[in-house]
Amino acid sequence: MLHCSGTRTTQSYTFRRCKEDHLKRGWKDIGYHYYITRDGQVHEGRPLWQEGAHCKGHNKHSIGICYEGGLDALGNACDTRTKAQRESMRALLTRLHDQFPSTIIMGHRDLSPDLDGDGHVEPEEWLKFCPCFDALWDYGDLEPEGLLDWPSDSMEN
Ligand SMILES: [Zn+2]
Known part of the structure; x- marks a missing residue:
């Protein structure tokens, strides 16, 4: 499952920082x-x-x-993946797909309930944008066979 760190392109959020923040929550890693x-x-x-x-x-x-990012300089949800990030994400997913061919590649938001906006964008609502791109579309070629096939008669009904 794909996530973004929910940080701005103007902000550095290193592996170490992310790990430290998670450890502060009391997690073991x-x-x-x-x-x-x-x-x-x-x-x-x-x-x-x-x-x-x-x-x-x-x-x-x-x-x-x-991936580090997910928000533009103004804090709007945005696919901020750099060329290098896209390349290594694809390489990593290709490797994992070889290892786990029946695993669905999806974004976090593909599982979130579509919470209704109250006019304010609270940080926790970013979850529904995470990872700020369409994982099923981007990695459709690495999805388990048949996942993205539509029933053959779906166009006729
Ligand atoms: Zn997420």
């Missing part, structure tokens, strides 16, 4: 299995055999991957 910084470097967080802490209710059966 960074919540993600992988963290991709703006320079494209893939930092290994929790080992895969260890349950992550990145999406309540789904940690037991998912791999958490986060």
Whole structure:
């Protein structure tokens, strides 16, 4: 499952910072299995055999991957992935897809309930934008076979 760190492009949010913030919450390690910084470097967080802490209710059966960013300079949700981040994200997902071919690649928001806005954008609402791009679309070619196929008669009904 893909996440963004929810930080602005003008702000550096390193692997170390992210890990420290998660440890401050009382967690035993960074919540993600992988963290991709703006320079494209893939930092290994929790080992895969260890349950992550990145999406309540789904940690037991998912791999958490986060990229640094997700907000533009003004704080708006935005696909801020750098070219280097896109390249290493794709390489990482290709490798994981080979290892776990039946695993669905999705964004955090694909699982969030669409909370209704009250006119204010609270930080916790960013969750529904996370990871700020369409993971199913971007990595459609790496999805399990058949996942994105429409029933053949769907156009006729
Ligand atoms: Zn997320």
